[in-house]
Ligand code: FES
């Protein structure tokens with residue numbers, strides 16, 4: 001068995017990548033319904049908040065002094081003012097105060113503490129607490145669901161999952177760096193680019209040197225129809241998978257500086273990297289000495305915001321000799337290369353309206369992705 005598509009498949013119509021109506025239905029039918037990734041538990045410090053905007057909706061996530069998380073719609077229940085205006089900030093007390101008429105709420109559960117009005121006898125504070133947003137913390141990763149879906153199941157949330165991941169306890173990891181970038185392309189363009197490696201040798205020369213399989217424009221050795229014959233014939237990582245000889249992690253020099261993730265060391269030696277992903281908002285890679293999580297949130301039909309978090313074991317970051325820029329800047333290089341080509345992809349879409357391109361054998365993940373989109377929109 002191999003992964004490749006056996007016949008060419010039509011790609012999505014070009015105008016689905018800029019049409020305002022398509023975008024609005026993606027917001028309503030996908031982003032407002034699916035589990036959306038927010039951040040790793042360590043990316044938010046105690047007594048701090050984070051807001052997240054998905055189209056015209058805004059939510060706020062608060063971590064209290066006991067490291068407990070609460071998530072609310074960012075709306076005051078008096079007359080609907082937005083409460084938090086910034087993307088993140090410090091809480092000066094465990095009380096949330098609306099900037100308009102200063103109603104106050106308890107940050108741990110949203111309970112209305114006080115209004116600023118003369119008391120009504122019949123007014124019941126209980127009815128006017130902040131509205132909770134469903135959230136779920138899975139392996140240190142915080143997800144929300146704006147819809148009614150209260151069940152988080154690994155099977156339905158992650159389209160791509162690797163059991164090796166069970167051996168990692170991301171709860172114990174710490175955030176070493178956060179990087180944000182707005183890319184001028186439809187959110188699906190960035191996902192589709194992430195889902196294939198046909199572009200790897202020319203767009204990512206440094207990465208393709210590190211991961212020899214990528215020089216063959218493949219994501220997985222099983223993407224080639226004769227992968228098992230080739231695997232028996234050649235011992236080179238080009239056909240076996242894994243990093244080039246002597247390399248341990250995704251970094252400029254391939255060196256993990258003595259900080260390998262021990263629990264998944266063997267798997268990483270043979271595979272080079274391990275991926276899991278959840279549409280529409282997150283992909284995650286496990287590398288020799290770190291984990292990189294990338295969140296994608298559209299900010300319009302032709303713009304997507306990327307937020308990348310680098311997670312490390314505590315002792316790695318505590319080691320004064322560990323140069324984290326070796327992995328961080330390498331990840332940024334690769335993501336910028338992808339961003340640049342994704343913007344070029346976007347620019348070409350407008351000429352041909354509803355015409356469709358084609359998916360080639362190696363683009364089987366894009367085929368699944370487009371099936372997922374169509375199933376929800378049509
Ligand atoms: S709208 Fe928030 S206190 Fe009036």
Ligand SMILES: [Fe+2]
Nearest residue numbers: 193194204338
């Ligand atoms: Fe890429």
